[in-house]
Amino acid sequence: MKDYLILALKNLKHRGIRSWLTLLGIFIGVTAVVALMGLGSGLQAAVGAQFGVSSTQALTVQAGGLNAFGPPGSGAVNKLTRDDVEAIGKLSAIEFATPRNLETAKIEYNDVVIFSMAVSVDDAMEREMYETMDLEAAHGTMLLNDALGRVVIGNNLADGDKNGLDKDIMTGDNILVQDERFKVVGVLKKKGSFMMDSIVLMYQDDLDDLFDYGDEVDVVGVKVKSPELMDRAKEEIERLLRKRRDVDEGEEDFEVSTPDAILETVNSVLGGVKAFIVIIASISILVGALGIVNTMTTSVLERRKEIGIMKAIGGKNGQIFMQFFFESGLLGLVGGIIGAIFGTLISIAGTVAINNFIGAELSPIIDPVLIGGALLGSFIVGSVAGIVPAMNAAKQDPVEALRG
């Protein structure tokens, strides 16, 4: 077996450029698949992070309405209230519910003005909110003990290269939010989300002073008692809010977003894109396989004399079949290897591009199983494509073949 592999390799080394060109199909197909999977998983992670999917026990509730372009929940016609939050918190599947408001706010620092998202922290449930949103301080501290006049800012907002302020914001610095002075006491850990990494966290009272909210709540962050209760929690909240807001089932003017639901949406969009590319890749691999059939058939014709010689010196049909079969498989494998290399390079380059674009810090997902599978697959495609030509080679009549 090994002998035939070595022999096949030797023969491949002497192949002309025409043989290698027929590998383009396999090459393109494998490149597409490897790049797509490497990037696709990166994209999925990126999009997931944008939606703040971080915990399997957290969900959010927001009022529906004209909020398509504004911050979540803020454009709703019929807003949620603090009473709603309290009622949700009392449901059986729910551990706690925290209210939060958010608003686009004017930030001024280093004599530059930018706009960013100001998010409120409830003074009674800071820790719970940090838990559901998976927030932690990278530097300094989080907002605790009703520290009014202080803010914690997102990681990108603190970074002079990314915040548009041309200067790092350090803990202890003062910034102006809606022309009011606030002291930065902490910087959040990086979240990989464009929005979350540039927020300004402040206490509810402070945000109320800037934007008068009264009783209204934009988003309710909910922690479910256990991950298995996620669906039940969703149902309970929906039933409760339908009743409180007096709407029928199917006509809800609010939305309960579970991480599953968000991921599902993300995945279904990405899935469509993936399916499309996989179809293209499959066609390209099919074309590649036909290319290999073609080049192997030609090769058998060109090497008839060699086949005749091998038969004369004792090569059995099966042995000659094996040699051409492996040669064809290796041809496919070479296409696969080049494709895997290019695909990996593309997914690395693409991830760098995504990172620059959305300010995330994703690494490309290079899955050895996927690459191994792609290589095995291309070897199999090559081998299968080589079956008929290899059978032709084995069937050659020695006398005819020796004549060349």
Add this chain to the structure above:
Amino acid sequence: MKNEVTIVRKSVPPKNGDKVGKKEVIRLRNVSKHYPMGDSVVKALSHLEFKVFEGEFVAIMGPSGSGKSTAMNLVGSLDMPTYGTIYLDGEDISEFEESDLAQVRGKRIGFIFQSFNLINNLTVKENVMLPMMFQGTTFEERSDKAEELLRLVELHERMDHYPGEISGGQMQRVAIARSLANDPEVILADEPTGNLDTKTGAIVMEFLEKLNKEGKTVIMVTHDPDLAKEYADVVYWLRDGELEKVTKRNGKKFVDVTKKKKKEAHENGKK
């Protein structure tokens, strides 16, 4: 069949000193090869009686079109006769499966071709190793044997060269080494000097003669009567697909030992 073999042995007493062995290695019995061509049939070879004993140097002589290539393919069991039987070591080759025949061929017969027929993608050494690979020998054994054989034909220093990098005479010596790879009983050489100049041809012939003296049976196909007369013990003369005569060495001279046959009888018997 066995009976016949005994009869044949009696009828051909060893005349050529101790060189001719007792054992019959190849026999063609009333062999014909016909090729269909359109509506007609080309009779490439008719009623050939041919036998080779162990240790003999046999030449098959004839001009082009005489059927000697066809004869060579049949003798080498590369081809099957249309009529008649071919025995290799007493076994009827038509009874072998295709793949067994390949194996038998690789083991018992070493081929040397006019155009060398080395595989260009393989080094000299790998070419010599190839017949052993088909017999399932381990890599180490093959490697050692190939080096030994290349030393024998004085080409071991070139063993990592490719056939394109060496001269024709050297290629033919590689082919000789390759033909010996599985230690066959018979070396079958088809115009071994046909593509070589006189001088390098003589070197190749010397190797063949040496092998013959060491006990190998050599069957050589050639159109060159001088070559046949110089080296062969027995010469089969073919013309127009038929055996014209058989001559046998007796010292420096050759004597006609053709057995007169009743062709018609065979024809009726076989068809």
